[in-house]
Each structure stands twice: as C-alpha cells, then as structure tokens.
Amino acid sequence: MASSEEDGTVEEKENNNKRRTKSALATAWLTFYNIAMTAGWLVLAIAMMRFYIQKGTTKGLYRSIARTLKFFQTFALVEVGHCAIGIVRTSVIVTGVQVCSRIFMVWFVTNSIRQIQSEESVILFLVVWTMTEITRYSYYTFNLLHHLPYFIKWARYNLFIVLYPLGVIGELMTIYAALPFVRRSGMYSMRLPNKYNVSFDYYYCLIIVMLSYIPLFPQLFFHMLRQRRRVLHGEVIVEKDD
Numbered sequence: 397m398a399s400s401e402e403d404g405t406v407e408e409k410e411n412n413n414k415r416r417t418k419s420a421l422a423t424a425w426l427t428f429y430n431i432a433m434t435a436g437w438l439v440l441a442i443a444m445m446r447f448y449i450q451k452g453t454t455k456g457l458y459r460s461i462a463r464t465l466k467f468f469q470t471f472a473l474v475e476v477g478h479c480a481i482g483i484v485r486t487s488v489i490v491t492g493v494q495v496c497s498r499i500f501m502v503w504f505v506t507n508s509i510r511q512i513q514s515e516e517s518v519i520l521f522l523v524v525w526t527m528t529e530i531t532r533y534s535y536y537t538f539n540l541l542h543h544l545p546y547f548i549k550w551a552r553y554n555l556f557i558v559l560y561p562l563g564v565i566g567e568l569m570t571i572y573a574a575l576p577f578v579r580r581s582g583m584y585s586m587r588l589p590n591k592y593n594v595s596f597d598y599y600y601c602l603i604i605v606m607l608s609y610i611p612l613f614p615q616l617f618f619h620m621l622r623q624r625r626r627v628l629h630g631e632v633i634v635e636k637d638d
C-alpha cells in the first residue's frame with residue numbers, strides 16, 4: 397500500500413515538473429512542428445502511392461519525391477535542438493545518431509549516387525521511414541493535445557519492432573549497392589598528393605558507416621524497447637544521462 401501511495405506522489409511530482417518544463421511557447425512550437433512533420437510525411441506517402449499506381453513501377457520514384465524527402469528529413473535536425481534545450485525529454489545522442497544517419501542516407505548516399513536510386517532497398521527504407529514518421533509525429537501531436545487514441549500509442553510502441561530492422565536492412569543494402577559506384581568514381585575522396593596533404597577515401601568511409609550499425613543499432617533498438625515498457629506497461633526506467 398505504502399509503495400503505491402509513494403508511486404502516486406512521485407508520479408504527481410513528475411507530472412507537475414513536466415507541466416512546468418513544457419512552457420506554453422514550447423508546447424505551441426512542438427504542436428506546430430509535429431503537425432507540419434506529420435503532414436510532410438503524409439504528402440510523401442501519398443506521392444509514393446500515386447507514383448506507383450500511375451506508373452506501375454518504382455523506377456523513378458525516388459527522383460519524384462526527392463525534394464520533399466530532403467526538406468522534411470533535413471528539417472528533423474531541429475529535433476536535436478529540442479533535446480539540447482530540454483523541451484523534450486530525449487537524449488541528444490540517441491536523437492542525434494538517428495537523425496544524422498538518416499540525413500547521411502538521404503544526402504550522401506541516395507541523392508549523390510543516381511545509379512542506386514531505383515534499387516528496391518531504397519524503396520524499402522523509404523516506405524519504412526514514412527510509416528514510422530507518420531505514426532511517430534501523429535503520436536507526439538495527439539499526446540501534446542491530450543487526446544491520444546490508443547491505436548496510435550500502440551502503433552508507435554509496437555510497429556518499430558518490425559520496422560526498425562527492416563529500415564536498417566534497406567539502408568545497409570543501399571550503402572552496399574553504392575560501394576562499386578563510389579569506388580569507380582572516387583567521389584568525395586581525396587588522394588595524395590594534394591595541397592592539403594590529406595587523404596580520404598569515401599569507399600572505406602561507407603564501409604565504416606556500415607560497420608558502425610553493429611554497435612549503434614542495438615542501442616537505439618533497446619532504447620525503444622525501454623520506452624515501450626515505460627509507456628505501454630508503466631515501468632519506471634532510470635536512464636543514464638548523456
């Protein structure tokens with residue numbers, strides 16, 4: 397009994413702190429931001445479906461949505477800012493890795509190497525990202541408005557179990573497909589001798605990025621599993637600070 401009373405007090409204190417922290421201005425901005433991002437990813441979903449229905453192929457799909465994708469995915473950088481200034485209770489590192497790896501995939505892999513844009517793996521990660529982001533941003537929006545339908549909460553904290561690994565498979569296969577083109581073209585690479593006396597090989601950089609998924613992905617995935625237990629099952633999780 398005593399422990400449940402204590403739990404109640406802790407929860408009340410936490411809620412009061414939360415309310416104080418999220419100022420009206422921050423809440424207004426986050427609501428606007430999340431609505432805009434939900435709309436952006438919905439536009440992407442509709443554009444992809446329309447393209448496929450009209451053309452009957454995914455060839456050329458990336459080009460048709462590239463501008464919108466680059467805009468909304470790059471804009472997600474502000475989320476790292478949200479964590480840094482403390483208006484959302486999320487780790488800067490976790491969010492930073494997630495957002496930067498996506499931006500890297502969009503700008504430095506898919507957008508830079510035309511020959512891989514029609515790969516099925518590109519379509520795979522695009523579909524997975526789109527489903528994830530529509531669910532995630534609508535979850536945040538409804539949560540901020542205190543009218544969160546259970547199915548959105550359920551989807552936010554269950555779909556990732558399948559979508560996260562699928563997204564990673566799509567991303568890794570895309571980078572793998574890019575390797576021969578990068579090696580042949582020598583893009584983004586600097587060979588010696590040059591006036592800066594620096595050498596950089598983008599081919600090996602991509603291999604290192606692929607290898608970095610091995611330690612980083614499990615951490616992001618287990619973070620989401622902890623969030624799932626906290627939100628869906630009410631477990632109190634003590635996370636280490638950044």
Ligand SMILES: CCCCCCCCCCCCC/C=C/C(=O)SCCNC(=O)CCNC(=O)[C@H](O)C(C)(C)COP(=O)(O)OP(=O)(O)OC[C@H]1O[C@@H](n2cnc3c(N)ncnc32)[C@H](O)[C@@H]1OP(=O)(O)O
Nearest residue numbers: 484485486491494497500528536556559560563609612623
């Ligand atoms: C430079 C090159 C680098 C290369 C490095 C490569 C290595 C990369 C390895 C990893 C690769 C990952 C690749 C990713 C692929 C995919 O995305 S596949 C698609 C499937 N993915 C997912 O399902 C995961 C999607 N990602 C996320 O959910 C997030 O990015 C996250 C950071 C992992 C989420 O964590 P977190 O924010 O902690 O979880 P939440 O439960 O959602 O939020 C916690 C609290 O914060 C509040 N909040 C967060 N954001 C907002 C917001 N915008 N607006 C309002 N509120 C927000 C949220 O409500 C929670 O609040 P409380 O309930 O009060 O605690």
